[in-house]
Amino acid sequence: MNINTLRQQVLTQDHSAIVIFSDINIRYLSHFSGHAATVLITNKTHYLITDYRYFEQAKTQAKGYQVICRDRANQTLTELMIELLHQENCQTLFFESEHINVANWQVMSAQISQQTLITTFMALVGTIEKLRSVKTSDEIAAIKQAATIGDQALANTLPLVKAGITERELAVELEYQMAKLGSEELSFATILGFGERSALPHGIxxxxxxxxxxxxxxxxxxxxxxxxxxxxRTFVFGKASDKQKHIYQLVLDAQQAAIDKLTEGVTGKTLYQESATILHNSDYKDYAGEGLGHGVGLQLHEQPFLGESCNTTIERGCVITIEPGIYIPGWGGVRIEDDVVLTENGLEILTKSPKHLVEL
Incomplete structure (x- = not known):
């Protein structure tokens, strides 16, 4: 269980606890997909605190947790946590410093230190995010299914490409196809650009x-x-020019160079350098995008972040994107991106849509 791994890594001494505020990390640890929740983990017990809106959902999803429905009108979160910390005789409290604002934490920690045995507060930074970077088989299966939906939605949408259609119209159709095929929501706001606007890496x-x-x-x-x-994916509407063909092939070669180098234990920096060498040795080095990719899972952007400063090694179970690009203002851009994972059987590319240059 994810929670047992976290206990082993963090709660190495008795009478300690962890408080989790992040919705994403709570979902990762408990499978609870709602909001307005806080998780408290002690050496022996794990609590999920929510309110009447999510209580029944939490009882169904958070198996193995003691689910508490807080009466918001009569008890603050801090007061309830003080009760539980007293009950567990906790002396050290780890907290997600990246997921609570300073003002709230100052008030909460002051009350806890005054009314419990807690003498030490320790910031928990990146620990759960690091655990999330290596996916289980179930997590990989979910990402793979999401990728399959994306592949089919794109295939269903491309026949609608015609002169005069707008970026917004094409994006809406693609999003409709994903919903129709079973996507719960958009992974992120769809990025779609024609012509010179394809040079906007995150163009709306x-x-x-x-x-x-x-x-x-x-x-x-x-x-x-x-x-x-x-x-x-990047396409050309009509016949591709020599410049479009050349830049597309450069980006495709840069992506393939990183994919070919992707083995267990390689660093994100090495992958970036393999790809960047091709782009930086071209006539378009000044237009190459920064970075190479990122982890993907419950969040769109997760550890590791592949770039010049990434010394993190890629482990079996890491799902990452490989997405080099060239973006020329006023002319256009080319990016090719896939989700890939290292498994016990080697590298698997989860996104299957064709990558050769397609002229629509």
Whole structure:
């Protein structure tokens, strides 16, 4: 269980506890998918605190947790935590410093220190996020299913590409197809740009109409059981120019260089360098995007973050994106992105949509 691993790593001394505020980390540890929740983990017990809106849901989803419905009108979260910390004789409290604001924590910690045996507060930074970077088989299966939805949604949408369609119209259709195929929500706001607007790495779909010769960049994803996919494909509407073909091949070669190097134990920095070498040795080095990719899971952007400063090693079970790009202002951009995972049988690419240059 994820929670047992966390206990072994953090609660190495008796009479200690961890308080979790992040919705994402709570879902990872307990499978509870609602909101307005706090998790308190002690050496022996794990509590999930919520209110009447999510109480029944939490009892169903958070198996093995003692689920507490807090009476918000008569008891603050801090008061309830003080009761539980007293009950457990806790002396050290680890807290998610990245997921609570300073003002709230100052008030909460002051009351806890005055009314409990807690003498030490320890910031918990990145510990759960690191655990989340290595996926279980169930997590990988959910991401794979989300990727399959994305692949099929794209295939269903491309036949609608025609002169005059707007970026917004095409994005809405793609999002509808993902929902129809079973996506719980959008993995993120769809990125879609035509022509010169494809040079915007995170361009919001506009009313720009499609014209002959335009590049079409589409970056999108689906969600299954909370787990996200993330894929980018770039097309040309009509016949591709020599420049478009050349830049597309550069990006494809850069992506493949990183994929070929992806083995257990390789660092994110090494993967980035393999890809960047190809782009930086080209005539378009000044237009190469920064970074190479990121982990993906319950959040779109998770550890590790692949780039020049990433010394994190890629482990079996890591699901990451590989997404080099070239973005030329006023002309257009090309990005090719896939979700990949290292398994006991080697590398698996989860996003299956064709990657050769397609002229629509």
């Amino acid at each position: 779909p506009s009313n720009r109409q499609l014209k002959q010769g335009d590049l079409i960049l589409i970056d999108f994803g689906a969600v299954v059981n909370g787990y996200r996919s993330d894929m980018t």
